[in-house]
Amino acid sequence: MATIKDIARIAGVGLGTVSRALNGEPNIRPDTRDRILETARRLHYRPNESARRLARREFSSATVGIVIPVVSHPFYFEILRGIYFALNESDKNLLVFNLGRYEELVVEHISKENLAGIIVVSAGISPESKNLLSALGTPVAYIDRYEKDAACFRIDNTLGGNLAAKYLAGAGCRSIVYLGEESPSQQQDERLGGFRDTLKAAGIPLREKFIYVDDKTAYEAVGEMLKEEPFDGIFCFCDRLAYGARSAIQESGLPVRVIGYDDAPASQYLGLSSVRQPAFEIGYEGGIYISAAAAPGDKSDRVFQPEVVDRGS
Known part of the structure; x- marks a missing residue:
């Protein structure tokens, strides 16, 4: 029996793209959708x-x-x-x-x-x-x-933190903030570890702040941080924190680069750079x-x- 893995391989797309096409979701190019559906028909794919x-x-x-x-x-x-x-x-x-x-x-x-x-x-x-x-x-x-x-x-969350650090450093950021969740987690430890190590190797200082995961809380926290000591780059533990952080940054008018983590669906419409999982x-x-x-x-x-x-x- 054909699987979505077979469809993805033949159509040359990812598994997530196949699932969106089969479910009739809107965020997929028409030509890609047609190619996937045609592949599914040729393979006689049927949900059970x-x-x-x-x-x-x-x-x-x-x-x-x-x-x-x-x-x-x-x-x-x-x-x-x-x-x-x-x-x-x-x-x-x-x-x-x-x-x-x-x-x-x-x-x-x-x-x-x-x-x-x-x-x-x-x-x-x-x-x-x-x-x-x-x-x-x-x-x-x-x-x-x-x-x-x-x-x-x-x-590989350590690699994810590493990639976020390289993104900000590559954009010329030299005063960087990490905005994380206040509750400890294995995922945050790994992301922050990779982020810290990469910035340390590049000789770039890092400030860290941990808050409750909520876009309003992030908005308020980042607004205060910008008043206390401006920075030019911020990495957020997740996209939800990045949404609030970016709103505060836009209001300040300061040139601050932002990157989130997750690449949640809303991020593509908000123009937010993110580490995709x-x-x-x-x-x-x-x-x-x-x-x-x-x-x-x-x-x-x-x-x-x-x-x-x-x-x-």
Whole structure:
């Protein structure tokens, strides 16, 4: 049976582009859409019945549990779409658990389900919860984070920070700020580590500020920083922070370069430069891994490369 990976290879596009074309989404060139749809027709690509079974809530051992911090965030939603496409091609359902602040309840719920596999997205669950999941004897994969002794599908965030630093330094910035989230995370540690090391090697000073992830908070924080000590470049932990930061910079009238992280859909319309993460691809590959009945305890570690999308901001 043909898969979206086959369509992407023959049409010469990425997995995310194929999924957008098949879903009829607007943000794709007409000629590219036509090429993808024609390729799908030639390969006799057909989605299977899993979506209909999911709608009827007919769960079984063909169901994979997805633990995710929040579904509404564009990055997590793209990962979830990738997982869905992979499971759909393997005739499996997905059952989504929104982690939120209820880790113990979520893990307890998962332990009562008859699941074919479990995918944990981004969330830094406790060692106790990780051990409980491992003890179920069900294949477990982690997406967007590294876990020792587990299968992982993750972004090279250190490289992402390195690329952001090179983008700003290459634009002539010599007084640079990092705007991050106040809550610690593996992803931020890696991004900031790559960013710091690259700027240090170039002899460029760095100021760091950590705030609650919200565009309004970023707007206020950057506005104050510009009044205290102007700078000419800023790297934000995520695009949402960059939106607020850029608004404050535009109001100030100062020539400050901005780069975000994620390349969320809105960034292309706002003209924001960003480090793009292949979210759909890592979700898809993680879903394929679980669908292939991977052995519990497998330690596969797939690392995906980010890239800078330069929109001149």
